[in-house]
Amino acid sequence: MLKYSKIMCAFEFDGNSTAALLLASALAKESNATLYILHIARVPAQDMIVPLPFDADPRWEKEARAKLALIVQNTIKNDVQYVIDVRTGVPDTDIVRAAHELGVDVIVMVTHGRHGLERFVLGSVTEHVIREAPCPVLVLHHTPSTPAPV
Template sequence: MFESVLIPTDGSERSERAAVHGLALARAYDATVHVLSVVETTALDVESDVETTDVKTTLEERAEAAIGGVEALIDDPTLDVVTTIREGNPTTEIRRYATESGIDLLVMGTHGRTGVSRFLLGSVTEEVVREAREPVLVTRSEDPIKTDYETILVPTDGTPESRAATRYAVDVASRFDATVHAVSVADTRIVSSGPLVESLRSSCGKAVRNVAVRGTQHDVPVETQVLQGTPAVEILDYIGHHAIDFVVIGRHTRSGLDRFVTRSTGERVIRNTDAPVLSVRDGDES
């Protein structure tokens, strides 16, 4: 499923902590590790004097040090590692590199949930999560680093994106001997009782049973749960109460208002959980 893992780095603690998770997945899949650092030259005036050259040299040195920081984390000599420094806009270059190199998984860190970063995941990470075709693993700098994943949560509502997430969740669980927790939330923000809620719960039950079937097919244990309430709130509560180590969640590729509404649950989960979250685009195949 993952033959190549891209770890963009700026040398920050959050990117190095993300790299630990990326390297764990690379080891589990015997994947090639790509370490990329982007020298952000978009703000430099190419017509300016030697001071700009000095700044660019400093940025290049920082990029080299950032890559060295990730290389220092690699404790498996059998892993193939490719390192690259590029210049330009970080979001653009990360996406371009992923496309050009046929990357299967991007791994990125984000800020915690306080201060300015509370409003965005961090502009580069948020843009990559929203636009990348590839699965993106997002970790927060506050995460306790645990890579022996034992419990993997996949929220599901039976849609194509949650089915794609299910495929990844079960496959990752099989590599780590983990248990998959399949949770479906009947959204009762508008209607909280009556036949409509029962219909929603019935659909949720079908969605989690489908995850259980896939787990059985791949010898992966699956625990199922149907909840009701606000999806993001219920999912976050479940993560906390069940000590979830890893989350796999589907993301939509829709546009306009529909895109804004449907992406909100995934982004709220990413912003507010300590667990690493693998965001999977709908239509991704195993």
């Protein structure tokens, strides 16, 4: 089995990301690796043409960090060393940027399963990460029936 020292789990607030978190934590436990749980928080007003300056620790990041901490606490056992990392940005670009900055060995994430015109218009975060990441990307397939976490 491959051994990793740094594993990143790209996390969205949906049930599918919980499955990715479980897999990433199992890999981290097996390798005695540090698990970086990354959530990219978008600025609430996505239609802004000119971005407004904001605090060093914006409200939406604090809210996302608190929500993610609760999910992690209810999902991961204490025998895995982890770091919660919440950043404001654009998921496809900032997941890759974080992977470079942290020097991770593998990224674990879920695809959202978009097809056709929706995928063409919105693009594919997973596809971009696979193309641009400095390390292997382990992708779990989207399962539409998975409930969102608390």
